[in-house]
Amino acid sequence: MSRSSIRPMAALVLAIGLVAYVGCNSGTDGTGGDLPAASPSPGGVKPGSAGAETGTSKKLFADWPKPVAALLISGEQDGYLEPCGCTSGQLGGLRRRYDLIRHIRETDQWPLALVDLGSLVKDPAGARGGPEQVKIKFSVALKALEMLKYDAFALSAEDLKVGVGESLGQIINLAEKPRVVVANVKPAEGFDQNIRPSVKTKVGPMTIGITAILDPDALNKLKDDEKDALLPTILSPEAALPGVLADLENDTDTQVLLVQGPPELAKSLAAKFPGFDIVVATSDSDPDADPERLNGGKTILVKVGTKGKYVGVVGLYNDPKQKYRFQRVPLNSRYNGDAGPMRKLIEDDFQEMLKQAGVVENFPRRNFVGGAPGATFVGAETCKTCHPGTYAKWAATKHAHAFEDIVTDPKGDRSDHQFDAECISCHTTGFEYNSGWKSAAATPYLKGNQCENCHGPASKHVEEPDNQEFRKLIARTAAGADKAGLCYRCHDEDNSPKFNFQTYWGQIAHSKLDQYTDPKVHEGIKPATAGASEPAK
Numbered sequence: 001m002s003r004s005s006i007r008p009m010a011a012l013v014l015a016i017g018l019v020a021y022v023g024c025n026s027g028t029d030g031t032g033g034d035l036p037a038a039s040p041s042p043g044g045v046k047p048g049s050a051g052a053e054t055g056t057s058k059k060l061f062a063d064w065p066k067p068v069a070a071l072l073i074s075g076e077q078d079g080y081l082e083p084c085g086c087t088s089g090q091l092g093g094l095r096r097r098y099d100l101i102r103h104i105r106e107t108d109q110w111p112l113a114l115v116d117l118g119s120l121v122k123d124p125a126g127a128r129g130g131p132e133q134v135k136i137k138f139s140v141a142l143k144a145l146e147m148l149k150y151d152a153f154a155l156s157a158e159d160l161k162v163g164v165g166e167s168l169g170q171i172i173n174l175a176e177k178p179r180v181v182v183a184n185v186k187p188a189e190g191f192d193q194n195i196r197p198s199v200k201t202k203v204g205p206m207t208i209g210i211t212a213i214l215d216p217d218a219l220n221k222l223k224d225d226e227k228d229a230l231l232p233t234i235l236s237p238e239a240a241l242p243g244v245l246a247d248l249e250n251d252t253d254t255q256v257l258l259v260q261g262p263p264e265l266a267k268s269l270a271a272k273f274p275g276f277d278i279v280v281a282t283s284d285s286d287p288d289a290d291p292e293r294l295n296g297g298k299t300i301l302v303k304v305g306t307k308g309k310y311v312g313v314v315g316l317y318n319d320p321k322q323k324y325r326f327q328r329v330p331l332n333s334r335y336n337g338d339a340g341p342m343r344k345l346i347e348d349d350f351q352e353m354l355k356q357a358g359v360v361e362n363f364p365r366r367n368f369v370g371g372a373p374g375a376t377f378v379g380a381e382t383c384k385t386c387h388p389g390t391y392a393k394w395a396a397t398k399h400a401h402a403f404e405d406i407v408t409d410p411k412g413d414r415s416d417h418q419f420d421a422e423c424i425s426c427h428t429t430g431f432e433y434n435s436g437w438k439s440a441a442a443t444p445y446l447k448g449n450q451c452e453n454c455h456g457p458a459s460k461h462v463e464e465p466d467n468q469e470f471r472k473l474i475a476r477t478a479a480g481a482d483k484a485g486l487c488y489r490c491h492d493e494d495n496s497p498k499f500n501f502q503t504y505w506g507q508i509a510h511s512k513l514d515q516y517t518d519p520k521v522h523e524g525i526k527p528a529t530a531g532a533s534e535p536a537k
Contacts, residue, residue: 060103064325067315069203070110071256072101073280075117075154077308079127079137081144082346084423085414086495089332091309094144096335098342100311101148103335110315111204114148116178117258117280117304118156118212125161129421133359135162139170140350147341150178151201154212154258155185157222165226171195181212181258184240185219186233197244200252206316208256209248213237213269215261237269245275254278254316263303270294270301277323278302278314286310289328300324307494347415355419360431361439363421368433372460372470376435377452378527379445382462386521389513394451397508402427403440403447426490429453454486459527466522478505 074097083090104110120141121127124134138159145153160167168187171180172194180195187195198211216234219227241257248255257276259266266281274295280302287303287310294301304312308331315325354360368375380400384391394400406417406427417423418440421431429446430436435457437446452458455474464470481487482501491499516522 060329061108061313061315061327064315064327065317066108067110067317067325069113069206069208069316070104071113071115071203071208071254071278071314071316072104073115073117073278073302073304073312073314074308075258075280075304076119076282076306077116077141078119078122078158078306079134079141080307080309081137081140081350084495087497089497090494092307092331094141094308094346095339095342096331097308097311098144098148098339099335100329100331102338104313111206113201113203113208114145114150114178115210115256115258115280116145116150116153117282118154118260119158119282120145120153120156121162122158123161127422128425130359130363131162132357132362133354133421135166136350136353136357136359138162138167140345140353142170142174143345143349144342145178146174147345151208152179152181152199152210152212152258154260155180155182155195155214156260157214157218160219160222160224160227163226164222164224164230168195168230181210182214182260183211183244184216184235184237185214185231186235188230188232191230197240198248200248203316205318206253207251208254208316209252210256210258211241211244211248212258212260213241213265215259215265218261237265238272241269241273245273249275256280267292267294267301270299274299280304287312287328291326300326302326304328351415351417351419354421359421360419360424360437361442363432365432365434365436368430368435368457370473371456372473375457375460375470375473376527377430377433377437377443377446377457378459378462379429379452380448380450381445382525382527383451383458385462385525386465386516387514390451390510393508393510393513399449399508402449426495430457433457449490454481462527463524465524478509 080092082093082095101112101114104112121134121138124131127134129137168191172191174194179199181197181199182195183197185195186192198209200207200209216236219231219234245255255276256278257266257269257273258280259269259282261282263281263284266279270276270279271294276299278300279294283303283305285305287305291300291302291312293299300314302312302314304310311329311331313327313329315327317323317325380391380394398405403418406420406423409415424437425431427449428437428443429448429450429452430443437443440447454476458474461467461470461474476486478501482505487499487501487504490496491504
């Protein structure tokens, strides 16, 4: 794409982001019209009708006979506790999951077991909110599973990345449920009550046996000084599973294997150990609506996708011709009922934990690279002195009010998120850098998504506006910004799935909006001190 070059002097704002929160999930919310019901599948598995999955006008599981018991499968939440609501159609969230589970238990009155594949969080070192926020998220996710009365969840390498000692310490503080299951990793003494090779749970007239495998390669790659002491024994899946499966087959009706590893590992283990009825695999994309059928139809291979956008529900029957029915359920806007306790945990308790931990203020910051040496962030009010036309254009955009969007909610359904580093990263200016956003008290002049989020810190240019080197360092072109993907840091797949640079650039284009004939604009000014409303001359 092409357009006129941006004037080098102008400290202008580019379309970086309205809202960003790692709890956002993109994709259609599945509220479209009903589709024809799927026909029965061979091997005793019948998927739910597509209409039941996507339509809001049709009762969930409408074409199912009432099962004698049911199993709800979740997993790979990846730290996505809740959709932030910055765009329509987002899927997932623990409140919606709470509402679905409540509906199955209380309205449908099905005996229900809950299992989770694990990976409640992901990549603490590279997370938008930083490692401390991920650690807190892990704690909150565990509390959510406990609140929902999960029976078991799998030990994962991703969850251990918050720190093996930290992760296991939080796990042993759980009440009776859920238990962590892993057949091929034996923890140190003292952890074996909460981390077990398998779990057996009674659900109505049926007993479900649950075990899990953690890929040894993933665990061996984990760098942690406490790993060998706390997880001293690691077996191959082939060595660990025969005894565990034999024990489960002895006195359970349905055997479930959760596989924390590549999807290929799950499929391989399902073939090697056909005694498992349900094998749950990790995903690298949104899951198919129907499970894969293996071992002549006896075993179903289930995927529930990433980011907590979907869960899978398996109906269990005493009919040997059709032992299971399966339905992938997108957690869309149809599930917005009574989730009061979960809302409190996610919106109130979690945000208060972030505030008390000072996650934003203590975020690991770094120097800005690529700008004038020693340059600091000064805020749009300082840019306004010489660029009033450009400032006026920016002030009329949603970028200017991005901070307000995370501290107020007209519906009263969301708490103040100014202490949430994931939100702050795209709703303020200069976050992650040493002279950038720190707090509303310390850096009020950096509220919102301002000029310097694209152009970089501008203090040197403000002091010497005619310095050609300083101009060059903050100059941007639309073509260059598009090529560098500057906007996509916040307008990403989760937050702006329909974002197109060329389309949206037209809404904020700001070339040639100011004249620089007044000699004063070439004199330079001393940028405002922190918190000052006007620049000091």
